[in-house]
Amino acid sequence: MQFSSLEGEHRYADLVRVADRTIVGLDFDGTLAPIVDDPTKAHIHPDAADALTELAPQVAAIAVITGRPARQALDLGGLEELGDAIQAAGKELHLYGQYGNERWTSSHRRIVSPRPPRGLATFERDLPRTLRLAGASDAYVEDKGLAVAVHTRRLPDPQDAFERLLPPLRDLAGRHGMVIEPGRNVIEVRSPGAHKGMVVEKLAAELGALGFLFAGDDLGDLEAFEAVVELEKQGLAALRVCSASEEQSALLPLSDVVVKGPAGVVDFLRRLRLDILQGSEPG
Structure with a gap:
């Protein structure tokens, strides 16, 4: 992983110190799963579930926030099985589909969804x-x-x-x-109204978070990055992680940490877990 600045290193260290009250939020496509020609075959990175299961006991909660329908993300990500593992660790997996219009959690296994928009x-x-x-x-x-x-x-x-x-x-x-x-x-x-930034704000308030990490790769994650900045202004530890690609660079100047695609995200999650366990600052 690569820090974008000295401030990024400091934000990472601040997040590590409040890890047990930190929410780890992640986009799906391009962040947990590679971008592929057929979106119905965008399966989660093979090591992502293990990395998230190992990290879950060290943080407040794990959240997947995606533009995909929740049912698709559950199936392609194996998120029901991941939710079982995280629940067994005493924590909860939150899934928000369609930019926050749908919600599923590992403790309440029902997708809550509104009616389709009129237009x-x-x-x-x-x-x-x-x-x-x-x-x-x-x-x-x-x-x-x-x-x-x-x-x-x-x-x-x-x-x-x-x-x-x-x-x-x-x-x-x-x-x-x-x-x-x-x-x-x-x-x-x-439909207008719902976006990933609203989910970030809602989750932080509901869980009483002291820190929020969000990892994304695309323009659809911009509102989430902006919401993380607002949380930092309110006193929370906040970190923005960009899953970088050659196709999209809009998030790069806004990021604290830059990694290379879903494989880089997995490596980052493992590094974060080790630093939390060691109580160390990045070096």
Whole structure:
């Protein structure tokens, strides 16, 4: 792992000192699971579950905060089994799906979810024409139940298609009372209001946290990073970890720690556990 600055090292050390009252929050795609062409096959890193299970007894709680539907994250991440292991350690795994619209915990095994937004059905009705006019009819459209994601990764020039689609999808979403969430060769359309930053604030308040760590990789994690900054202003120990890639660099200037993808996240979690157990500062 690499600290972005001396301040980042100090924030890490502060977090280690209040680890037992710290929430460890993580994005899913690009952070716990690699980005793949088929989003239905984005399984969690093979060592991530063990790293989180080992870390859980040292912190207040583990939270996975994702734009994916909660059911998908549970299945692709093996999170129900991970929740069993964390629960056995006397701690809890929290899962927030669809940017906080869905919630599941290892102690209450039911996904709590609202109804689909009113504008979603009419947006989906108009979407094929918008894709056709943008020359992207073959884009993969993922129906998430509460949102729609348009993936350009499978197209001949994914980045060019992404840039062509961004303006018309933003306009179409606005006409139906929806908002867009750009990502790594994906544009998600969902209802306004919920975002990962709100989850960070809610969890910190509910659990009486003294520290909050959030690891993410993409623009969809920006609000979570900003919420962590606000928590620091309120006196909490706060750390922002970027799971870096060649595709996306928006979070780099905002990060305290930079690692290389999900494998780097796993290594970071193991390093954090050792430093907590040793009560040591980074050296």
